[in-house]
Amino acid sequence: MKIGRLLIVAAVSLTTGMAIMSQPALNKPSYAAERRIHGVKVMKPKLKFKYSTINQGEKFDPYKGGYYYYDKPDKVYMTAKSYVDTSQPGKYFVIYHVKDRAGYNFKVKHVVTVRAVYLTGIYNPNHNADDSYDVSNVGDDLKLVPRYNVKTTNSDVTWESSNPAVMSVSENGEATANSDGVAVITAKLNGKSIQTPVLVTESSHLTFGNSDDLLSIAFDDSYIAYKMKTDLHQYPYGVWITNGEVFGYSDEIDDESTNPDHRDEISPENGGIFTPDVGGNFKIGDGDSIVLITKDELGQQHQYVGSYKFME
Numbered sequence: 001m002k003i004g005r006l007l008i009v010a011a012v013s014l015t016t017g018m019a020i021m022s023q024p025a026l027n028k029p030s031y032a033a034e035r036r037i038h039g040v041k042v043m044k045p046k047l048k049f050k051y052s053t054i055n056q057g058e059k060f061d062p063y064k065g066g067y068y069y070y071d072k073p074d075k076v077y078m079t080a081k082s083y084v085d086t087s088q089p090g091k092y093f094v095i096y097h098v099k100d101r102a103g104y105n106f107k108v109k110h111v112v113t114v115r116a117v118y119l120t121g122i123y124n125p126n127h128n129a130d131d132s133y134d135v136s137n138v139g140d141d142l143k144l145v146p147r148y149n150v151k152t153t154n155s156d157v158t159w160e161s162s163n164p165a166v167m168s169v170s171e172n173g174e175a176t177a178n179s180d181g182v183a184v185i186t187a188k189l190n191g192k193s194i195q196t197p198v199l200v201t202e203s204s205h206l207t208f209g210n211s212d213d214l215l216s217i218a219f220d221d222s223y224i225a226y227k228m229k230t231d232l233h234q235y236p237y238g239v240w241i242t243n244g245e246v247f248g249y250s251d252e253i254d255d256e257s258t259n260p261d262h263r264d265e266i267s268p269e270n271g272g273i274f275t276p277d278v279g280g281n282f283k284i285g286d287g288d289s290i291v292l293i294t295k296d297e298l299g300q301q302h303q304y305v306g307s308y309k310f311m312e
Contacts, residue, residue, distance in 0.1 A: 042102035056117040057154040089116035144173040234294040235263040
């Protein structure tokens with residue numbers, strides 16, 4: 001008996017959550033009382049599946065990669081009911097209902113795993129091997145590319161700039177430098193986010209200043225001391241240090257901090273002192289400019305700009 005292989009091809013409509021997916025209707029077959037066709041004994045069709053895993057957020061087709069073996073005189077019909085929700089990682093199942101002319105009528109449950117997809121980074125063309133970043137000039141464009149934990153066709157990433165007046169970003173990750181200043185570009189996917197910093201300036205000396213009155217700034221190889229006129233407690237949300245060509249950056253998250261946001265506290269009680277962790281091999285020079293972004297205890301954002309002066 002010759003065995004034939006039939007690829008399943010179907011036009012499928014998908015809906016969010018649970019969807020019923022079926023093969024287009026064909027001529028209704030007449031089922032024989034015996035499992036023979038034209039005197040030939042027909043074996044039960046055998047289902048096979050090429051794929052059992054799909055990435056989160058990708059389109060799922062229960063017929064893609066599925067096929068069955070059947071006896072040549074037979075005619076096989078199959079429908080599928082899918083409970084796969086690709087918006088959420090986990091294990092789901094698809095129920096396949098198979099019929100043939102020989103009278104076989106059965107169901108097969110196929111388990112499908114939806115694999116979590118998340119961002120692992122952002123490709124920033126200004127990012128250097130020593131973990132520093134090139135400074136952008138007004139009018140520069142940056143093509144930011146999301147990096148994932150797996151190879152995926154997912155395109156649900158959303159982009160956001162902390163300061164669009166300085167650096168705006170399109171829905172495709174195309175960023176444009178608009179004016180002098182600092183900003184953080186955020187990519188979001190499946191409720192989680194990842195960031196990359198930018199700094200825009202037209203000269204080695206920053207042309208933008210403080211958003212609040214600043215009394216003084218000092219650096220003595222181990223810490224930065226900011227003295228502010230406000231008595232509100234503040235928390236650092238980013239430090240940029242630049243010589244006008246490249247800059248170092250720290251988002252100032254401290255995993256050991258007891259603060260709910262894991263950030264150090266800058267307050268009159270501790271003298272306005274904190275220790276930034278710029279990281280990498282970025283070398284800080286006397287006279288380099290520093291930008292500190294903070295949020296106070298009321299949620300208001302502040303920007304402080306100064307220059308490094310090594311203390312004797």
